[in-house]
Amino acid sequence: MTSATEIPARPSSEARPVIAAAWMMGAVASFTFMAVAGRAVSLELDTFEVLGWRSLMGVIVMALVITFSGLWKTVNLHRFDLHLSRNIFHFAAQNLWFYAIFTIPLAQVFALEFTAPLWALILSRAFLGERLSTPRIVAALLGFIGILLVTRPGSVPITPGLISAACCAIGFAMTYVFTKKLTTVAHTASILFWMTVLQAVFGFICAGIDGDIALPSLAAAPWVAVIGVTGLTAHFCITCALRVAPATLVMPFDFLRLPVIALVGLLLFDEPVSLFLIAGAALILGGNYVNIKSAAGRSS
DSSP: OGGGOOOSSOOOTTTHHHHHHHHHHHHHHHHHHHHHHHHHTTTTOOHHHHHHHHHHHHHHHHHHHHHHHTOGGGOOOTTHHHHHHHHHHHHHHHHHHHHHHHHSOHHHHHHHHTTHHHHHHHHHHHHTOOOOOHHHHHHHHHHHHHHHHHHOBTTBOOOHHHHHHHHHHHHHHHHHHHHHHHTTTSOHHHHHHHHHHHHHHHHHHHHTTTTOOOOOOTTTHHHHHHHHHHHHHHHHHHHHHHHHSOHHHHHHHHTTHHHHHHHHHHHHHOOOOOHHHHHHHHHHHHHHHHHHHHHHHHHO
16 A cells, blocks of 8 residues: 555655654554554454454455555465465454553553564564674663563563563564565555455454454444554554655654553553653663664665
């Protein structure tokens, strides 16, 4: 979907940071609204139902975008094994993420989710053969120390929600690995189309195992729509930001998700923000920034 969008003119070098920042604010808003919407439907729908209805809406949106963009010729079954593998991990990670959103403070979920790029460093070595350089090792160590501060094993109970948030990061990391493989053989429209189709299938199959798939009520339906739309707009905004500015400028804006969601959790759900969470999140984000700077140095 994103690669089909044409930007009429290349913005000036002075305007690019401002434009990239605006796109990233859209991404931050999208992720924040998705988390709030997930919490809003948590008493009515389970995670499988949320993903099923969300993905069905995504299929409709993607079909319309691909139709109006004339991109159906790019949607095919080439390397469908990679599409299937990517979406199995993504579906598992999304379920774990929504379960964590349902059960633990939002800031904890986002802090642990930010370890996904650090897990990707390690997994890329195993699956893509990428070298684990010294800066990458430092980035990973910072991230894992941050995990210990956020979860504080031994001093606070390790709940299923915390485990889910930590595990979803590994699932997202595997998603990154397979996405990197797919981008060399598949069009973005094809990747996003099969993502929505496969996850809708997975969602409804899993939701229907107990023989009961709940329809969203009139109260929950708008929140499900928010989840469906923001799931696409978040990645669209990030892609547009990366078009006009380098990752070293763009991705630090993504870190704003954490203080924003912490403030939202405090104001809407009375969720406290501890010093341990702040310190752990700072180390996790620091590890991500070390990785970004290292990647920029290698590509320059």
